[in-house]
Amino acid sequence: MLEVQNLSMRFGGLLAVDQVSVDVQEHEIVSIIGPNGAGKTTVFNCISGFYKPTGGKILFRGQEIQGKPDYKISRLGMVRTFQHVRLFGKMTVVENLLVAQHRHLNTNLIAGLLKTPDYREREKKSLERARYWLERVGLIDMANWEAGNLAYGQQRRLEIARCMVTEPQLLMLDEPAAGLNPAETKELDQLIVSLKEDYNVSVLLIEHDMSLVMGISDRINVINQGRPLASGTPDEIRQNDDVIKAYLGEA
Amino acid sequence: MAAQNFKHALFCAVITLVISYPILGLNLVAEGTSVGLEGATTGTVINVFLAAVAVFLFQLFRDNIMGIFGKVPNLNPLPKRGPVSQERRMLMERVFFVAIILFALLWPFIVSRGAVDLATLVLIYIMLALGLNVVVGLAGLLDLGYVAFYAVGAYTFALLSQYFGVSFWLALPIGALLAALFGFVLGFPVLRLRGDYLAIVTLGFGEIIRILLNNWTSLTGGPNGIGGIPDPTLFGMEFGRRVKEEGNVSFHETFGIAYSGEHKVIFLYLIALVLAIFTLLVIRRFMRMPVGRAWEALREDEIAARSLGLSRTAVKLSAFTIGAFFAGFAGTVFASKQGFISPESFVFLESAIILAIVVLGGMGSQVGVILAAIAVTILPELAREFSEYRMLIFGAAMVLMMVWRPQGLLPMRRIQIELKEQG
Numbered sequence: 148m149l150e151v152q153n154l155s156m157r158f159g160g161l162l163a164v165d166q167v168s169v170d171v172q173e174h175e176i177v178s179i180i181g182p183n184g185a186g187k188t189t190v191f192n193c194i195s196g197f198y199k200p201t202g203g204k205i206l207f208r209g210q211e212i213q214g215k216p217d218y219k220i221s222r223l224g225m226v227r228t229f230q231h232v233r234l235f236g237k238m239t240v241v242e243n244l245l246v247a248q249h250r251h252l253n254t255n256l257i258a259g260l261l262k263t264p265d266y267r268e269r270e271k272k273s274l275e276r277a278r279y280w281l282e283r284v285g286l287i288d289m290a291n292w293e294a295g296n297l298a299y300g301q302q303r304r305l306e307i308a309r310c311m312v313t314e315p316q317l318l319m320l321d322e323p324a325a326g327l328n329p330a331e332t333k334e335l336d337q338l339i340v341s342l343k344e345d346y347n348v349s350v351l352l353i354e355h356d357m358s359l360v361m362g363i364s365d366r367i368n369v370i371n372q373g374r375p376l377a378s379g380t381p382d383e384i385r386q387n388d389d390v391i392k393a394y395l396g397e398a
Numbered sequence: 399m400a401a402q403n404f405k406h407a408l409f410c411a412v413i414t415l416v417i418s419y420p421i422l423g424l425n426l427v428a429e430g431t432s433v434g435l436e437g438a439t440t441g442t443v444i445n446v447f448l449a450a451v452a453v454f455l456f457q458l459f460r461d462n463i464m465g466i467f468g469k470v471p472n473l474n475p476l477p478k479r480g481p482v483s484q485e486r487r488m489l490m491e492r493v494f495f496v497a498i499i500l501f502a503l504l505w506p507f508i509v510s511r512g513a514v515d516l517a518t519l520v521l522i523y524i525m526l527a528l529g530l531n532v533v534v535g536l537a538g539l540l541d542l543g544y545v546a547f548y549a550v551g552a553y554t555f556a557l558l559s560q561y562f563g564v565s566f567w568l569a570l571p572i573g574a575l576l577a578a579l580f581g582f583v584l585g586f587p588v589l590r591l592r593g594d595y596l597a598i599v600t601l602g603f604g605e606i607i608r609i610l611l612n613n614w615t616s617l618t619g620g621p622n623g624i625g626g627i628p629d630p631t632l633f634g635m636e637f638g639r640r641v642k643e644e645g646n647v648s649f650h651e652t653f654g655i656a657y658s659g660e661h662k663v664i665f666l667y668l669i670a671l672v673l674a675i676f677t678l679l680v681i682r683r684f685m686r687m688p689v690g691r692a693w694e695a696l697r698e699d700e701i702a703a704r705s706l707g708l709s710r711t712a713v714k715l716s717a718f719t720i721g722a723f724f725a726g727f728a729g730t731v732f733a734s735k736q737g738f739i740s741p742e743s744f745v746f747l748e749s750a751i752i753l754a755i756v757v758l759g760g761m762g763s764q765v766g767v768i769l770a771a772i773a774v775t776i777l778p779e780l781a782r783e784f785s786e787y788r789m790l791i792f793g794a795a796m797v798l799m800m801v802w803r804p805q806g807l808l809p810m811r812r813i814q815i816e817l818k819e820q821g
Binding site: 195197216217218219221222226227229233234235236237238239241242245246247249250256259260274277278281287290291293309310313 | 680683684687688689691692694695698699701702703704705706707708709710716812813814815817
């Protein structure tokens with residue numbers, strides 16, 4: 148479904164990502180792990196179109212997407228979350244979900260001004276979808292709160308819900324468990340698995356929480372200093388000497 | 399603490415002296431062809447020193463004085479009230495709008511001609527402020543050259559009527575659309591800019607338009623402006639004493655009433671009122687539509703908005719275009735009201751005043767912006783005697799507002815959305 152081939156990203160003299168390849172199949176959770184500064188988020192930024200990669204190819208369903216503008220890539224069905232939660236803080240929780248569904252709404256200004264039946268129908272549907280996802284992530288009681296006033300864990304969940312209302316095929320999560328307590332991490336764990344199982348969404352995950360990564364990933368890619376270090380199933384990664392060295396240092 | 403306060407107060411007093419003594423205490427006197435310097439009267443010098451002492455005392459006891467000020471908001475009963483429920487607030491807002499509109503409809507028939515004229519000006523500012531509110535308050539794009547679109551609307555009507563004899567009613571949509579086009583065109587180069595950079599570019603754009611109008615003498619008449627802009631007609635009825643255009647009839651003859659200069663003023667006022675209400679309702683609707691939410695999303699977090707598939711280009715351009723459209727409306731009405739326009743009417747100060755209205759009213763809040771537009775337009779008129787100090791009062795009002803209510807008179811409230819339980 149997603150295929151990243153020999154991706155390179157150079158910032159001036161710094162080669163942040165060097166020949167990294169990742170692929171995600173349908174119905175799969177793939178993780179990218181690596182020490183801080185390894186270039187994981189840079190890979191994400193290239194895939195989601197925030198950076199234009201200096202080398203390599205990114206294919207989504209066979210279509211080359213490297214260098215496309217970010218909003219077009221997300222319209223193809225790949226949406227991402229951010230390492231630091233990025234919500235529309237002054238808007239309410241529902242509004243956050245409605246903004247994300249602008250594509251499903253008739254964006255024709257005149258139709259909206261006149262409130263045509265078609266427009267009303269679409270708006271009703273998007274409200275319905277927002278309500279469904281708020282219930283799913285347990286935020287229905289805060290629907291009309293300003294998103295900035297939610298607790299951190301709730302903000303994380305809202306960000307994922309906001310991605311899901313766009314009905315993506317591939318969800319890219321950048322350190323979703325950062326700043327969560329163990330109970331919240333466990334909930335998140337279940338949520339991600341359920342996204343894959345119940346909503347048939349593939350997930351590309353960056354995470355530091357090893358128990359989360361090892362528990363839910365189908366495959367793992369390890370990056371170190373911008374270079375691919377290893378890839379394989381969680382068990383293979385656990386026993387890989389290079390990975391152990393990179394994480395624990397030379398013994 | 400006390401020593402530090404004393405030092406600070408002394409410093410402030412000295413600065414006051416240094417600044418005000420040369421300005422007030424020394425006078426320039428013409429002596430034949432040269433200019434001489436002369437000390438001012440003893441009274442002025444004493445006043446300058448008194449002012450310095452006042453500054454010193456205020457700074458010395460600033461904490462105590464501000465402490466007293468700090469208690470003032472507690473007298474305000476509003477904060478102690480519980481939050482108003484959504485339905486009640488909507489109802490109150492609706493009642494407020496209906497009352498205002500009824501009052502506005504009756505207004506021209508109960509007051510003098512001057513007051514109606516002033517009210518027309520207020521309505522023009524309301525249109526401008528509501529339009530700018532889209533760009534600044536909702537989309538978060540700081541636009542310091544908004545007056546350019548106002549000028550485009552006004553000059554479109556003036557030029558069309560001068561060269562092609564186009565009437566008000568035809569010029570109104572043309573002016574608005576042309577202003578919208580200018581907004582669209584300005585939108586392109588500033589797509590990548592935000593914050594300070596955007597403000598500078600829009601400021602420059604406003605100046606370009608004004609300087610262009612000032613210097614393109616062959617077309618716009620330059621600083622002399624354009625006069626003889628026709629008044630609007632009502633279904634071919636003119637409001638002048640004599641009919642100016644072939645085929646038109648005059649209003650007072652048609653209805654068999656005596657001619658009165660007030661008819662025209664009232665008619666113009668009513669047009670402005672209808673257009674202001676139109677502006678209000680259209681933008682109100684936009685705010686509840688996907689495009690309005692997209693504007694706000696862009697203001698809140700551009701990167702997140704883009705990651706969700708919102709095109710920055712489309713969202714920014716739509717905000718600029720729609721904001722400019724309503725400025726064009728206001729400009730056409732303004733040209734018709736004045737009958738004469740020149741680049742003098744479209745200086746940067748106008749942009750600053752409109753922006754001040756939006757900020758004072760509360761970014762994004764329509765009721766607040768309307769109240770602020772009324773206050774900012776009417777107060778200088780009421781305080782005519784102090785007209786030299788107008789900008790001083792204006793500045794002081796801004797500072798006080800920022801201290802007491804930095805969020806504006808009536809900050810924007812979120813719309814609560816009822817989610818139906820699945821049943």
